Amino acid sequence: MSKLLTEEQKELYSLMLPQYGAVLKQNDVTKVLKVSLATLYRMREQGIGAGYKKLDSKSKNGTVVYPLQEIVRYLTESNIKTA
Numbered sequence: 744m745s746k747l748l749t750e751e752q753k754e755l756y757s758l759m760l761p762q763y764g765a766v767l768k769q770n771d772v773t774k775v776l777k778v779s780l781a782t783l784y785r786m787r788e789q790g791i792g793a794g795y796k797k798l799d800s801k802s803k804n805g806t807v808v809y810p811l812q813e814i815v816r817y818l819t820e821s822n823i824k825t826a
Contacts, residue, residue, distance in 0.1 A: 793816070
């Protein structure tokens with residue numbers, strides 16, 4: 744069961760959708776998050792970062808993709824509020 748997006752998240756989703764599509768490849772995610780492919784891999788290994796899907800889950804090296812809504816959630820929910 745997926746959580747509904749907030750209004751802020753819906754707006755960001757609609758802005759990113761035309762450029763990236765509903766599912767992002769790892770190279771696109773590295774550009775959006777401004778991290779290297781190695782860092783993205785470490786984030787997955789450590790269980791941090793955006794949710795992802797492994798397309799050939801039976802294979803150790805299955806293709807990894809990121810649903811755009813998970814990227815949007817990560818970008819908006821990981822913000823630190825300052826006083």
